[in-house]
Amino acid sequence: MDALKLKVLIARRAPADVVEKLSAHFDVDFHDGEAPLSADELRARLQGKVGAYITGTERITAELLAACPELRAVCTMSVGYNHIDLAACTARRVLVTNTPDVLTETTADLGFALLMATARRMGEGERLLRDGLWKSWAWDFLAGADVHGTTLGILGMGRIGQAIARRGRFGFGMNVAYHNRSRLPADTEAELGARYLSKDELLRQADHLILVLPYSAESHHCIATAELALMKPTATLVNIARGGLVDEDALAAALREHRIAAAGLDVFEGEPRVNPALLSLPNIVLTPHIGSATMPTRLAMARLAADNLVAALTGAPPPTPLNPEVL
């Protein structure tokens, strides 16, 4: 405890060098438990704090901000920031930062891994083998879908979407199509070999559709019954962005009735709870939100979040601000 230092909260377990660095600058309250703080605990621990190092599990709402008037900076160790009311932060002149770029390639790797595991039925195969049910060979045994040379549909073409496009085009000779709120510049489209399509046309043409768009009120359940009905019965759907993009009951019904072939999900609407309707299906690969989970990338994210917090509270320009207008 140092009366001269600004008070900050580290709201989740963090790498030792990050805790050390923040402790050198600030009077740190460190929640190092495994479970996230509840909303009430978070509000209580934020009293008197000017800065917060958070992750995707801490929600920063307008109500919370009103209860923590001293807060000046919220630095999340995530690229997504749908857990933060950015407009409310800006209105209160609270700086918000995230961690873009450092996780782009790692997350694209996981997206591609999930796409391949889904298309090639690897989850089903592993479960069957572990259950002692691998008895023989048959011509159609676990026969899935090809990845190479097929049409890769990317919904949301930001940094991670473009990194997936490069893997598809240059690694697997895929025909890349995308839909995004704003179309890419012509030279970027040419470099990626990516065709811009309307959302409906993308759904119709994709052999493998991957969701990489930010979650918001507008994108909530952007894949539901009507959208799934446009997809090919042989298509696979992969979601590495946010669970709320997909109506999970509608997806479970489409998979059960083989209206699409398979799905790979790394994110879930109520995570860490998983919709039981999904758990019982064979034609789905499920991973527990591990898109950015490599040690080098998680360290880079944590260090960037800490650098943002130090800069924000010491008058230096933060590396990756989301609302620089409050500075």
Ligand code: 8YV
């Ligand atoms: C994180 C993510 O694991 O960065 C994001 O937006 O979804 C993941 O990389 C998670 O949010 C931890 O903060």
